[in-house]
Structure formats: C-alpha cells, structure tokens
Amino acid sequence: MTGPILSRRSAIQTAGAAAALSLLGAPRARAASPVQMISHRYPALELFAEKMRGAVDGVEVNTQLMPFDKANELATIALSSKADTLDIVYASDSTVQKYAKNGWLMPLDDLFAKYKDEFGLGDFPEAGLAPYRYEGKLYVLPHTVNVMMLFYRKDLFEAEGKQPPKTIAEYHELAEHFNSPMRAGSVNCLKPVDAGLNEAHWYINALADGWFDDQWKPVFNNEKGVAAIEQLKEITQFAQRGYATAANDECSLAYQQDIGVMGLQWATRAASMDDPAKSRVVGQIDWAAPPDGHARLSGDGYAISAFTKQDPDLLFRIIATSSSDATQREAAALMVPPRESVLRDPKLAEQYRHYPAILASLETATPFPPLPEFYEAGEFITRRILQAVAGEMEVQEALDAAAGETEQLLQSRGYYN
Template sequence: MNKLNLDRRRTLGALGALGVASVTGRRASAAAPVQMISHRYPALELYAEKMRSAVPGVEVNTQLMPFDKANELATIALSSKADTVDLVYASDSTVQKYAKNGWLRPLDDFWEKYKAEYNFADFPESGLAPYRYEGKLYVLPHNVNVMMLFYRKDLLEAEGKQVPKTIEEFVAIASEMNSPMRSGAVSCMKPVDANMNEAHWYMNAIGDGWFDENWKPIFNNEKGVKAIETLKEVTSYAQRGFATAANDECSLAYQQDLGLMGLQWATRAASMDDPAKSRVVDLIDWAAPPGGHGRLSGDGYAISAFSKQDPDLLFRIIATSSNEANMREAAALTVPPRESVLRDPELAKKFRHYPGILASLETAQPFPPLPEFYEVGEFISRRILQAVAGEMEVQAALDAAAGETEQLLRSRGYYQ
C-alpha cells in the first residue's frame, strides 16, 4: 500500500481493508463497514441517517463535511483507485468529472433490476439526465436544489420597499440599507464552489454565461465584465468575512441577523425558522433571484468503481435512503426529485418556502456540463476575488482567467 492510500485511510477514518459483503435474502453483512463520504447540509444529514439503517446487519460509516472538502477527498481517493470509499456524494457537476475518469460504477443494471421495487418511474428523465455520462446513469438523485433570494421581509416592509425584481433594485436596496449592525447583502465568495455559485448568478443574469458552444470562454466579454463589476459593488455592502464565507457561514449570517438579503440554497431555508439555531424565525421570506438565473443543482450518491463491497448491497443502501417515504420526510429540508413528492400541492401549503422554490426553478440554470468545470473554477474564482479585492482590474482579472481556462481545456483536447 502506498503512502497516499494510507494517509487517505486515516483521513477518512477507514483503517483496515474493506471486505466483500455477503448477502443473503434481504439481509446482508459486510466484512467491514461501508464507507460513505458526502457534502453536509440538513437534508444530507437526514439521508445519511437513513443509509445507516437501510440494510439490517450492515454498518454504514457516513462522513459528512463541506462541499469543497468532500470533493477534494473523493478526488484523492478515487484518482488513486483506493478502496477506502464505497459510496460517493456527487452533484450534477462533479459527476461529469468522476464518470469521465472512470471512477464510478454505472447503475443501469441495478436501476432495471429494482425499478419496480423502488418505483424508479417516479424520477422524471429530466431529473436523471444530469447524472448520465455517455448515456450511462451514475448517480441516484436525492435532491434538487436551487438558489433563491433570502430576504428580511420585516425590514423591507418597515422601509416601504418592495422585494427587488432586478439586480439594479437589489444593489440599490443593499446600498441604502447597509449598516455596521447589519450588512445590506450577504455574499458567499469562498473559492471554489460558493464563489462560482454567486458569480454564476451575475454571469447569467447580466452576462452571456461562461462559455460558447465550443467551450471557449466568454465570461471576459463586455457583459461578463459588467457582471463582475456589479458583484464587486455588492460585496462592498456584504457582511464581514465574505471572501472566506461558504454556505455554512452565510446561513449563519442570516440566522444571527447579520445581513439583509442575498442568494442561498433552498436546502437552507427551513433552518431559518429553527428556534434552536435562528434569531430571525418567521422574519425571512424567499423569492426568485432578482433578474432570475440563479444556480440550479442536484445531488445524490454513486458507487465507487474501486469498492470491494458487493455493489448490489451498496445500491440497495442508496435506493432505500431515497425511497418515497424518506423523501417525504426530507421535504421540509430539500426539493425532492420524485414527482409524487415535488408536485404534491400539500407541500406548498405546509412549507412556506416552497413558493419561492417554484418561482426560482422557472429561470434557474445549472453549471455548464463540463467535466473540468471545477478545475477551471479554481483559477476563475481566485481571479474574481482578486478583482473584487481591487488587486486587479476586472477586465484584466477575467482575461487572465480566460487565458488559464483555454490553456487547461486545450491540454485536454477541447480545441482543434
């Protein structure tokens, strides 16, 4: 065993070799615990709990952490073909990279085998498409997620202001209502994921998006420069520490009454009304992002191509965790991808953030389906931060990021 694999075992808490599962009927036993690595937010915590009890007799070690760390550790383990991870969290963006590199096991055979038992017809093809690579399915979806505007309805009403419908209105209100006690905007700019999420909104609502049809960067054109200049202005009204803030930190800023409004994931909405965590219960409301075009995402779980565990057992763990009953339980925390749950009119009545979700979904846009998107995001996000901090002019920063992006993609054979 090389040093990398040993270090990764320690990092993942998976010391000792993983054995092959022995399956008998509907019970199973694994020679070693099933190892799962995942991003962490409330809905994923619930699904992790369901995985731990999914198959009697099977121990599932669920390890949850912020997105960038989960992606980093999964990439290290999978790229080294280590057997230290069995179940892998994947989003609509990371699955492209993982599948392209041959790191995941296709799920099509198990999908056919268990489609009646788990009612897989309940998943619309539009919800499965982001998890296909070259026609094969690699992820069983657990969540749909969309960014929407979180805002303090009481504070806007007290000032006689309407919910902003355009980015220009958003900027104006953020400027007027910014104060030392409470920032006018909440901004999440930690590289890579949070930074790219926020920039994605500006780049699509103001700019022309990230790439043309040939994967040539267009984010440094005139509209792209205007988008990041607008983002830069908004950060002047943002909470302290925005440059190192990701989803957890920004959710806390809302909960602790440190910011007026900004974009955040639908999966964070319910926590605003949790009295154990929030000082603003019933004071925050939700709407579509001003100007539309917030990020649309989704995530779920895949099976490592290098796992020594029985893949049938692993599939049943993720299939059970995503059954209709569990998704109904998770509906307060997420946007369920099963049609029977998502389109249930009773949910909109029961959960007050659902109208904001449905409005945001109308114009939401996913990241480009580029397997290397997070790789190029490493330097795009840092160049954006340099522009925001005034270390580089916006045009120069985006030109530099575009050049670096082209260099990487050319090395991967994207350009003739």
C-alpha cells in the same frame, strides 16, 4: 460519524453479513467490512446519511460528512488513486461529470432497472436523471434538486415599505439602502471554489452570456461579463465581514444571526431560518425568485465507486433506501425533492412556506456548464474574481487572465483539437 475515512476496514462477522444479505433477498455477496460513504454536509444530507446507516440490518455504514470542497478533495484523492477505501460517493450534477469521465464511478443502469419496481424509481423524471448521465450512462441516484433563491428580511422590507428586488440593479439599490453598522445590506458568499462559482454564476448568467460558447471557449470576459462582475464588485461594498472566505454555512449563519438583510442561498437552507435552536429571526425571513433570474440550479445524490470491493447490489440498495418516497417526504422541509410525485404534491406547498419561491426560482434556474473540468477551472476563475473584487486587479484584466488560464487548461485536455 464514525472512524476516519481512509482507515483500514474492520471485519464484520461472516455470519452477520450472510444473515443481512439473506434479509435483502439478494444473492450471497461479500459485505465483510463496513460500507464507507463520503458526503457533503447540510441538513438534508445528514438525514440521508442516517437512513443509509439503518438501511440494511447487520450492515454497518460509516458516513463521513463535511463541507463540499473538502468532500470533493478527499473523494478525488481516493478515486484517482483507484483505492477501495470508498464505496458510496456523494456527487453533484457537476462533479459527476469529472468522476464519470475519469472512470471513477460504476454505471447504475442495470441496477436501476433491476430495482426500479421495488423502490419506485420510475418516479424520477428523465429531466431529473439527465444531469447524472455521462455519455448516456447513469452514474448517480438523485437525492435532491437544489436551487438558489433570494433570502430577505420580510420584516425589514415591510417596515420600509419595500418590495423584494426584481432586478440586480434594484438589489444593488436595496443593499445600499439597508446597509448599516448593525446589518450588512447584502450577504455574499465568495469563498473559492464552490461558493464563489455559485455567486459569480448568477451574475454571469443573469447579466451576461454565460461562461462558454458552444465550442467551450470562454465568454465570461467579454464586455457583458466584465460589466456583470463590476456589478458584483460594487455590491460587495455592502456585504458582511468575511464574505471572501464565506461559503454556505457562514452565509446561512449571517441570516440566522441577524447579520445580513438579503442575498442568494440554497433552498435546502430555508427551513433552518425558522429553527429556534439555530435562528434569531424565526418567521422574519422570506424568499423570492432571484432578481433577473438565472441563479444556479443544482442537485446531488450518491454513486458507487468503481473500485469498491463491496457487493454493488448491497450498495445500491443502501442508496435507494435513503432516497425512497418515504424518506423524501420526511426530508421535504430540508430540500427540493427530485421525485415528481413528492415535488408536485400540493400539500407540501401548503405545509412549507418557502415552496412557492422554490417553484418560482426553478423557472429560470441555470445549471453549471456540463464540463468535467469546470471545478478545476473554477480554482483560478474564483481567485481571479476575488482579486478583481478586492481591487488587486482591474475586472477586465482579472477575467482575461482567468479566461486565458481556462483555455490553457482545456487546450491541454484536447477540447480545441
């Protein structure tokens, strides 16, 4: 990473910028300062950031990578103030709804059509583009599909003659069976907001009726929802220390450092389990579809700020280069490729042993609700769930409080008029 995200841009020499744009074959346009990008951080996104930095000769791209919640917070601050301090913005299938609704992103449809042949953008199926549309317009070029899988210690299961759990009830039994002072039986990630929502999303969708009805009224506090979070609460008896403040990084480390036996984690973290520089359990982790299915399906990519002063063609070219066919094949060990030809390439399934579990997990995976305010509501939903799990409130009381707060928020935004 280079300089601070909100610093004033230093100028690139005019001759250098003009030469770079002439190499693009694009019209002469302003690239008088470094391109500023902000992003969530995990191994695949680090590779995409590297490709952005080298996408266009003579054009500096300042990439700032950080945990999801921090990236979302900083992007929200900059974009809500209509600042031109960001040019390329990381967005997930959920945050794009908020960003687009607020008018913070530039629609990409014309640029997508303009560069479709050059960058082979027809390889992105409509099903992969649909989550990044808001009111029919496309705002993000996908870089990954992501799905949560069951990570489990194959060696320990085999030693005990156990099979991966097919249901959450079986997961509960196995978590208790494997729990010991040496290793947690379950790896849980309940840090607000994103990680806590991910974990609760599995229980609420696998064991209950989801988050909302078709009128955006909360249903997660009904009888099934309460039973689902009761199950989560019981399983956390066998969780690793610090689970209430653990997000993706901490939970990945729990597997790598032989601290936990099984749990949900993103497909993008699978390859790191076999990295000897990071992992003490190389070859000992295996993967399966989540018990009872319906864990989170997500994806992410990059958008262009509506307030950028940079040339949109230049920015789109940087984004498209970082999501090229060649780059996605290079990154295939680190993520689930959204390009159809890459994802369905049988050679990848042979090369990467976690791919069969990815494909199995995709069959039932469930995205977050396409509600622009979902992360905003998640601020108090995840905290109420933590209060319930910690025994500070009864589960019914906690979920009723979260549902009331959610309704109050959505009422103020005109959802029930």
